[in-house]
Amino acid sequence: MKIALFATCIVDAMYPEVAQATVSILRRLGHEVTFPSGQTCCGQMHINSGKFAQAEPVIAAHARAFSSTEWDVAVSPSASCVASLGHQQPMVARRMGNEALATEAADIASRTFELSQLLTDVLGITDAEADLGSYFPHRVTYHPSCHGMRLLRLGDRQSGLLRSVEGIDYVELPLADACCGFGGTFSVKNPEVSSAMLADKVRTVHSTGAEVCTGGDASCLLHMGGGMSRFQCTGNFEGTPDVTAVHVKQSSSTEPRDDNADHLTAVVGAGDDDHLRTSENETSPAEPSRVQSGLRVGQSTVHLARILASTRQDPLRVQSEGATVSGGSLR
CATH class of the missing domain: 3.40.50.11810 (Rossmann fold)
Known part of the structure; x- marks a missing residue:
């Protein structure tokens, strides 16, 4: 079977080893893998932000890339991008009055599978x-x-x-x-x-x-x-088997009060309400205590x-x- 790889922009830019692993798996099964040139992004970032006019040329570029070569099915190591191809691209093209692009995008999406979909539903793995x-x-x-x-x-x-x-x-x-x-x-x-x-x-x-x-x-x-x-x-964990403290705090100050500023605190490794505990004399959230349940090294x-x-x-x-x-x- 001839399988076209849609690598996605984030894999291409940040995790090329994921695309390489996908190709390795498919070749191990005896399939031919092709990489349509000119592919970039599915347009999901634009669409999720309501930028339909900016998304249309991105969708068109994807359609051109995958219409320019012959393939039986396409695969992508990204459920998010595969979902965007079918769920968003035809809808946006139609919203922009481009019915021809909507039809082409829907056809490509119907033959594009997320990796586990392809392996289980198409290849029987x-x-x-x-x-x-x-x-x-x-x-x-x-x-x-x-x-x-x-x-x-x-x-x-x-x-x-x-x-x-x-x-x-x-x-x-x-x-x-x-x-x-x-x-x-x-x-x-x-x-x-x-x-x-x-x-x-x-x-x-x-x-x-x-x-x-x-x-x-x-x-x-x-x-x-x-x-x-x-x-x-x-946490200061260099050279030790465990993180002794994971203590993540992102604070934003509100209007100052007589005592001190109120802080909104998110804590990892502590109870959900640890940062809200106060003593009888305290009027602001207490500073979280250091915890001993941090992330493992590795x-x-x-x-x-x-x-x-x-x-x-x-x-x-x-x-x-x-x-x-x-x-x-x-x-």
């Missing part, structure tokens, strides 16, 4: 160890991205493939269906809310004791990995494709084995 030779002997938890879960309705496709990897110690993530707080432009426009959601997500990842948190969207993993990295940097994020591409002959290493972690993401 259900056992990663037997069919792909996947090997990753580490404790792993999994975050299902919002678009994969709610728009593509991936169900257990990604987690099922993960569970079948040889040697993996798979552990469920508490409150897995909660958003990580990225939401594309949401994290830029609503940083305080996004950071609070991220703190909750990182706290649940830590509770699993997993070395790695994986998922199928590089954008979510970028957000979560960056959060892990920032949280780790707040906890990081990594895309599902890289775990599926890992084999006994060419294993993906984790930080404890000497792998590099940049911005909380396994390299």
Whole structure:
């Protein structure tokens, strides 16, 4: 089968190893992989911000790139971008009065699959160890991205493939269906809310004791990995087996009062209301005490494709084995 790879802009710019892993998996199965030139972005950032006029040429560029070459199906290691192709692109083109582009975009979207969709629904892969030779002997938890879960309705496709990897110690993530707080432009426009959601997500990842948190969207993993990295940097843990304190505080001052300024504080590793406790004589939120439940050294994020591409002959290493972690993401 001839499979066209839609790498996505964030994978191309930040995580090219994810695209390489996707190609490796498909070639291992005997398929021809082609990379349509001229591809850039799906336009999701523009569309989510209501910039339909600016999104139209981006959609047109995607349509041109994937109409310029022959392929049977297309694949992308991003549930978010695949969802945008089908859910947003035709709608925006029609809203802009471009019916021809809407039809072309819908046709391309109908033949474009997220990686786990392609593997399970099209190629019939259900056992990663037997069919792909996947090997990753580490404790792993999994975050299902919002678009994969709610728009593509991936169900257990990604987690099922993960569970079948040889040697993996798979552990469920508490409150897995909660958003990580990225939401594309949401994290830029609503940083305080996004950071609070991220703190909750990182706290649940830590509770699993997993070395790695994986998922199928590089954008979510970028957000979560960056959060892990920032949280780790707040504790003095160099050379020690555990972070002694993860104490993340983002404060914004309101109007000053007679005693001192009120502070809004988000804490990772403490109870949800720890920062609200006051004594009888205090009139402002108390400074959170240092906690002893920080992130483990070596906890990081990594895309599902890289775990599926890992084999006994060419294993993906984790930080404890000497792998590099940049911005909380396994390299």
